[in-house]
Amino acid sequence: MIEIQPFTADPAAIRVLRGRVFFALSFRRQSHRTHQMKLAGFLLLVSGWGIVVATLPLLPSLPARAAFALAGMAVELIGLALVGRGHWVQKG
Amino acid sequence: MAAPTFLSEASATLCLVLILLVPVACAGLALVNTGLSRSRSAAHVMMASLCIFAVAAIAYVVVGFSWQGAPGRPAHFLTIAGKGWNWLAAEPLFLRGLRLDLSPASLILLLQMFSVGVAAMIPLGAGAERWKLGASCASTTLLAGWTYPLFAHWVWSEGWLSQLGSMYGLGRGFVDSGGAGTIQVMGGLSALSIAWTLGPRRGKYSSDGEPAAIPAHNVVLVLAGCLLAWVGWLGLNSAGAILFNHCETSAVVLVAVNTTLSAAAAGMTAVIVTRLRFGRPDASLVGNGWMAGLVASSAASAFLKPPTAILAGAVAGALVVLSIELLEFRFTIDDPGGAISVHAIAGLWGLLSVALLSDAGAGSSGQWLAQLIGAATLIGFVLPLTHGLNWLIDRVCPHRVDAEAEWQGMDLCELGAGAYPEFVVHSDEFTQR
Numbered sequence: 001m002i003e004i005q006p007f008t009a010d011p012a013a014i015r016v017l018r019g020r021v022f023f024a025l026s027f028r029r030q031s032h033r034t035h036q037m038k039l040a041g042f043l044l045l046v047s048g049w050g051i052v053v054a055t056l057p058l059l060p061s062l063p064a065r066a067a068f069a070l071a072g073m074a075v076e077l078i079g080l081a082l083v084g085r086g087h088w089v090q091k092g
Numbered sequence: 093m094a095a096p097t098f099l100s101e102a103s104a105t106l107c108l109v110l111i112l113l114v115p116v117a118c119a120g121l122a123l124v125n126t127g128l129s130r131s132r133s134a135a136h137v138m139m140a141s142l143c144i145f146a147v148a149a150i151a152y153v154v155v156g157f158s159w160q161g162a163p164g165r166p167a168h169f170l171t172i173a174g175k176g177w178n179w180l181a182a183e184p185l186f187l188r189g190l191r192l193d194l195s196p197a198s199l200i201l202l203l204q205m206f207s208v209g210v211a212a213m214i215p216l217g218a219g220a221e222r223w224k225l226g227a228s229c230a231s232t233t234l235l236a237g238w239t240y241p242l243f244a245h246w247v248w249s250e251g252w253l254s255q256l257g258s259m260y261g262l263g264r265g266f267v268d269s270g271g272a273g274t275i276q277v278m279g280g281l282s283a284l285s286i287a288w289t290l291g292p293r294r295g296k297y298s299s300d301g302e303p304a305a306i307p308a309h310n311v312v313l314v315l316a317g318c319l320l321a322w323v324g325w326l327g328l329n330s331a332g333a334i335l336f337n338h339c340e341t342s343a344v345v346l347v348a349v350n351t352t353l354s355a356a357a358a359g360m361t362a363v364i365v366t367r368l369r370f371g372r373p374d375a376s377l378v379g380n381g382w383m384a385g386l387v388a389s390s391a392a393s394a395f396l397k398p399p400t401a402i403l404a405g406a407v408a409g410a411l412v413v414l415s416i417e418l419l420e421f422r423f424t425i426d427d428p429g430g431a432i433s434v435h436a437i438a439g440l441w442g443l444l445s446v447a448l449l450s451d452a453g454a455g456s457s458g459q460w461l462a463q464l465i466g467a468a469t470l471i472g473f474v475l476p477l478t479h480g481l482n483w484l485i486d487r488v489c490p491h492r493v494d495a496e497a498e499w500q501g502m503d504l505c506e507l508g509a510g511a512y513p514e515f516v517v518h519s520d521e522f523t524q525r
Contacts, residue, residue: 042476049472052465056260057173065260066461073464076472087288088424 037086044079048072103334103341104194110331110344111199114206117324118145121213123317124383128376128429129220131309132501135511137220140228141213147229148212148236149205157190158183160204160241162197163250175259177252181245196335203331204244207275208236210328214279217429219286219491221293222498225506227491234481235282243474244274248336253469256462263447263459266466269337270329270347270390272442277470278478280436283427285479290492292426294499303420306428307376314379318359325351325386333394343394350393351386354405358385358438361409369413377413380430384412384438391442395450404445408438443467 051072055065099107122141129137161167161181169176183190192198212232219228246253247268257265268274297303308314330347333339339347362381366374388408389401396404415433419425425432444467447460485491492498497505504510 042479045472045476049468052468052472056256056465057175062261062458062461069461069464069468072472073468076468080471080475083288084423084425 034086038083041079041082041084041086044082045076046079048074048076048079051075099194099196099199099334101194104196104199106341106344107199107331107334108194108202110327110334111203111206113327114203114210114324114331117321117328118206118209118213120317120319120321120324121210121217123313123320124379125213125217125220125317125429125431127310127313127315127317128217128308130306130501131512131515132510133221133503134309135509136225136502136506137216138511139507140216140223140225143225143229144212144216144232145209147232148209151233151237152205152208152241153187155185155237156208156241157181157187157201157204158185158241159238160245161249162200163248165197165249167245167250178250178255179246179252180242181249199331200248200335203328203335207244207271207328208240210271211240211275211279211282212236214276214431214435215283215286217431217434218283218427219290220428221502222290222492223286224489224491224493227485227489230485230489231282231286231482231491234485235278235478239282239474239478239481240274240278243278243469246469247274247466253462253466256465257458261458262462262465263457264462266462267337267395267446267459268391268443268466269339269394270325270332270351272387272389272391272439273466273470275328276387276390276435276439277443277467278474280432280434280439281470281475282478282482283429283431284425284436285475285482286491287425287427287432288479289482289486292424293428294495296426297424301424303424303426311375311379314376318379318382321383321386322352322355325355325390329390329393332390337394339394347393349398350396350401351389353398353401354389354393354396354408355382355385357402357405358382358388358409358412361406362413365410365413376430377416380412380416380434381409383434384408387435387438388442388445390439392446392450395446397451400445400449404442404449407445408441411441412438440467440470 049072052069055068059065059068122138125141126134126137159181161183166182167178168180168182170179190197190201212235216228245251247266248254253266255265256262293306295304296306326348329351330344333343333347334341359378359382362378363373366377385405385408388404412433415437416430419427419432443463447463493502493505501510
């Protein structure tokens, strides 16, 4: 004869399951954030290069070109730092 | 800047002999990468070096040279603010129409075929022990067939970077005779992209980000590779000076002296820095320092005076030791061969040293800006392009092997046989995983 037992939830199992779901969601959120950070970083890299190259046809004098080229380089370095940070956070 | 349209037969023959030394640099680089990896992947790294060079050479000949071209040959122009920006060559595929004799164009082709192999082998230093052979060949195909020829055209085939002097009054334009930017920084940035894509080796970092030391399995190979690389670099820098900077053949002596002094100063600086930091010199870091000196000499060896070559090398040697530490400890980038520090960081320093230390920068206020624009192009254009292409490859053919294969070692996983079958070499075989 088959005896059917009523289902009783194990509180400890529920806590573990809740923890895993929370971890999966927070990992997915963090993963999404790191992807966004890396994408933003690469966009800054390209934008910085665009600024540097744009100084050539747009600005006539050497000091002006130099100032904007350095600014463009700084934007690139910020982008590089963002991309690096995105990869670093992923490991953490 | 244009290559000479005519070389005397003696000069052309000398140039050919110098170019034929460049494969020795490839051999040296392969030995360095192999020695710095673990024994379980040694055969794989060496074989990957061979395959990568083969793929790079073929891809370059089939399609790369058609994008890079040579000075004085057909090209595509973009007109921006009334000036024509030479941005891409218009050569036919498969070297059609190019006579392979002692002409400058054919010598440039030969040099570039070897140089692209050097550039393509650099990322292997960062991706060793976990980079699949197939994915590395795919990445190399794109590097040699597109990215490298595009930037090399801008620098060496009368492209817009080399014309910054004539178009916008920035000194001599972007100067890079031996390929510090075009070969070394490009290879180093590709190595960075691969390190980001692959992630660190298993067991390299603990859960709180502390790195574990994974020492080189054979430092003798590393240091022997450095000596071979030195011979190859003498050829690379000298041929580049003749073909790309219009130097007289007598300038080869100055180039050779500067290349050697730069490597020597970088190596000795690495000895001193590691001795001060760790109590004893570190052989693998000294090898990396030596290589950094060679890399830094590539841009300006034709223009430096010997004392400034020593200074350039010393700075490169110190930079690379500190950079390796920073990347590994602070930024958690696992780079077994030190490729990013040796090639990208030292190469960028080499490009800037043209303006800061050499005769090329001395008489011109715009030279440093031209070098900065070249460096900015490498970081802001070449790196995103390379990383984007590697990301696309990863979607189709994942770069990284699985965990079990990585633990076994790339030799057994991909080649079916180890490099040292007579020895039990895995110290972690008997520890619980």
